[in-house]
Amino acid sequence: MGAIAVLVAGILWGTTGLTAHYAPAGASPFAIGAGSMGLGGLVMALVGHAGAARRAPWRPIRTPLAWGVACLTVYPMCFYGAMHYAGITVGTAINIGSAPLMAMAIERATGRATFTRRKLGSAALAVLGLVLLSIGGAGHGGASTAENPPLGIALGLAAGLTYAGYSASAHEMIRRGCPSGIAMGRMFGVAGLFLVPFYLATGGPLLTEPRGWAVMAYLALVPMAFAYLLFGYGLRTTSASTAVTLTLVEPVVAAVLAVLVVKEEMGMLGWLGMALVLLGVLALGREGQPLPADEEAAAIP
Template sequence: MKQNEFINSMMVMLGAVLWGTIGTAQHFAPEGATPMSIGAVRLALGGGVLLLYAFLRGKLKGRDIFSRKSTYIGAASMASFQLTFFAAVLLTGVAMGTVVAIGSAPIFAGLISFAVNRENPGRKWLISTLVSVFGCILLVVGGDELSVNVYGILLALGAGLSYATYTASTKNLLDEFSPEAVTGIVFTMGAIITSPFLLIYSLDWLLTARGIAVALHLGLITTAFAYVIFSYGLSGTKLHKAVTLTLAEPVTAALLGVFLLKESLSTLSGVGMGLVFAGLLILSITRPKEKRA
């Protein structure tokens, strides 16, 4: 039981690690690739691939999933996350937008878990979340100047709430349906919601080899593959724990920035990275129960 719980936790973290490559991929995107267009393309390509994968695996049988409120809440939440997060980044900058959105998501997840599922997250989750969130703050803001914008902060909080809501609704669906069906249908519906942005912003950057490579990485690796892995892990992990484990995302982004983009890592950011690792370690390791005589 504990071994399966550990494996599920590692799958959730693997999904978060893959999401951590998004910023690096955007760095290599051609000029003219706006955050909104990149987000819409990512969701459209990823959703299409997930739906095709679910169809080929024979997981789209029946229409019961379309009668669940969680399906539509999940799709709307994923679309909302794309819009609020990228808008927050535009107003506040990458540092502030990221730290508020990612750092607030575990808090919202804990509140949703307690209010909806009546689950008490427990002392270990609280300690690990506080340590990881504080580490995330130090990691993201350690080397950057912050730009405070009230509307941007509210949008970033909306992004954190959207992501926590998506995770909660997805977990409810995973109790009845396969991860392939849930991700395929939810992401496709989310892509339909964000599809108008494909018409508003220029997609000329997709006509270049580098643009195609970036789109494929974002759609196939950071969306299709990452969310399937994440959903498999989420099916056997508590909501509040799963969202806290996704704080591995900013750590991955920071490491790629240092080793691939040759960015400098300040001492404060290094301490923050260590705190995030410590928090995730506290949450991932479970103490084996003593055998009764």
């Protein structure tokens, strides 16, 4: 069930680029990122702390919480900035495509995981698919309409690093006995305290136009609050690197929506890349590594 929860979260995240595309003219991608993550994070904090909060002391999780909050404060602005400057399909692919390798590097550096050949092969297959997806989107209605592709790629790589960072932090909080909902709620709630003021200062048309309110309400409640709670649930029985790689379905969903709704075009390499991503995700789903029994029991709310 953990892998399924992570996969559904990835599908919901795949709708963010399309939704941001319909934000009012003049809306800053950095304000969209700060508002969606900040407002959604406060909702998650309220939900995560309902009832069981007293069973999860702060002291054992202070260090991973601090790292997670730092990553979350940077991540959403890099994420939406990458899609704005590099295009929806290419920006999303760079965001997520770089995250699995960074997550594996973090786990290897901290000695938290060993990787089978199958897991490494599945991740490599999915990342190869994302590379082809990026190339197939460039010049076919994706990156050709982007404002600044190099900047978008740089922001995408930064988003991949911070995404892997907060995933590893959440996994460590859960491993230390913090229930998944509370772990995600605390991390996102504290980050929201930094992000919401930035959103209020830079939101502009997002704050003054009805369409801006509608866009932000969807982004904050569905792909942010609900999807991230699903992601936290999935992390109880799925390693951070496995979870990050399962969510490679996100750029596939983003690409399909961009083609069908926004009418972006994609070459054959893009479609081949999409198929490889799906194969990698399916193979990795069979490779999920659950937590040891004692850690899993401690993580259950």
